[in-house]
Amino acid sequence: MDISELREILSAEGLRLLDSLPPYESAADVLKSVTELRKAGHSPAMVAAVLSQSKLRGRGEAKFGPFASRMLFTEAGLEQATRLQVAALHAGRFRAAGVWRVVDLGCGIGGDAMAMAALELEVTAVERDEVTAAIAAYNLAPWPNATVVNADATDIDVTDFDAVFLDPARRTSGHSNTSRVTNPADYSPSLDFAFATAATLPTGIKLGPGIDRDLIPRDAEAQWVSVDRDVVELGLWFGTLARPGIRRSALVIGPHGTAELSADADSEDAPTGELGDYLYEPDGAVIRARLIGDLARRLDATMLSDGIAYLSSNSAIETPFATCFRVLEVLPFDERALRKELAARGIGRLEIKKRGVDLDPAEFRKRLKLKGDNSATLVVTRVAGRHSALLVERT
Known part of the structure; x- marks a missing residue:
């Protein structure tokens, strides 16, 4: 635009x-x-x-949701915008910390600022791009406690506020260009600026979930968030916005509501064990937060193989932190043998999951020449270090 x-x-x-x-x-x-x-x-x-x-x-x-029918967007702004239910959780942090005057540096189309304003926080939304700032002003117009400023985030005197929120632009300039910026030094504002700000005031920083973990400051609470099994962000929280004793957490949002797994550090992996009757695929947020070991101990499960994010046990336990599969059969990891086995079962639709195996599921599916009316899920991974193909079904 x-x-x-x-x-x-x-x-x-x-x-x-x-x-x-x-x-x-x-x-x-x-x-x-x-x-x-x-x-x-x-x-x-x-x-x-x-x-x-x-x-x-x-x-x-x-x-x-329904709010979209009265909002305006840019292509890039919509791509990076926080989901409303997640933005509400961001805003809740500020309110729970007892801060009221918040500056949103790099507000984009105003999604997070909308959630803050709805909780009656006094929010100043700062956006460098003129068009995007105008869009944010339109979206925030219903809230008199929200102000939009068309300025560079680095030019704002944050000492005038109680707390700061930053969602650095991670896309190239332009309102319809959605190509991603991969170097944190090229974020706008930069990661160095964001961390320097966090050293002075309670600060929340929203980042992409795949950022190099070595960049996470020691004093930050790092929370990976997934929505309907899709990991959508990494939130870093500093000062009074960070919760005592928590440095790693996985927040999982889905039909079950909201659930969180948290710890004071990365968890130690669980021991490996034999394949049981059930296979667990941890949510991506749990994997990113490196809390697989804690989840395994909750489920009384073991890991299939060192470094592989699949767990197994002989009991099915309902958990929001993982998808549970019943293991139907262990098949040979051999293309010809698999083709024959799947043909015998009349499987024409096959979901292929893989970890720890160099395999392109789409290409592999084509080579299997599937025929039939039945559907199935195949997990290709390593069990006790060996390549295996597991025929499973969701519990």
Whole structure:
């Protein structure tokens, strides 16, 4: 989105037209809408702008639910925006810590600032990009306790506030460019700036979950968050925002609600053991937090092999921190033999999971030449150091 497109959207005609559109469903609907809107006398620029926003609103529902239907977005801003349920947990940290004046440095489209404002915190949302700042101002307009400032985060005097939240931009500049920045030194603001800020005030920093763990400061509480088994972020919390005695945690959000596994350090791995009747695949947040050993001890399970994030036991225990599979059969890890076994079972749809094995599941699935009406899950991994193929089913 550029300035001219933003002007079209923020005009009275643009907002009225955008809100009148039906929910975005498919490209075919867009073509039909273009024809109808042009016949109604709307300019090509206006039509393109509102339909682009309509599509982004549709995608935004996954993160913001019904709120998305009254928000504005940029492509890059939506990609990095915090899911509303996670943003609410961020905001809850600030309120629980007793801080009220929060500055959100690099607020993007304003997702976290919305959650803070909804908890009656006084939030100043800072965004360097002019277009994105205007989008944030629109999204935060319902809250009088929220202010948007179009400025560089590094130019803000944070001593005027009680606490700081940073979500450094991890994408190249531009509102529709969603390519990722992989070097933390290229984040905006930089990681060095974020950590320096955390040394002065209670601070929360949202980062991508795959960041090098060696970069995590010793005094930070590091919390990996997953939503519906997808690891979405690493949150680093400093000062009064960090909880005493916790340095590593996995927060798992799903149909069960919210559950957390936490410790004062990385947990020691559980011993390896024989394959039991059940196989557990830990949630990605548990794996990232290196709390597999603690989870294994909760489940009275052992590890299948050193360095492999699969656990096994002879009992099925319901847990939000792992997916449990019943082991049906151990098959030979041999392509010909597997093809024959799966054909005999009439398996035409096969989910392939793998750990510790150099294997491309999509290519391997093609080579198996599956036929039949049945479906199955195959886990290819190492058991006691040996390559194995496990036919399993979810409990």
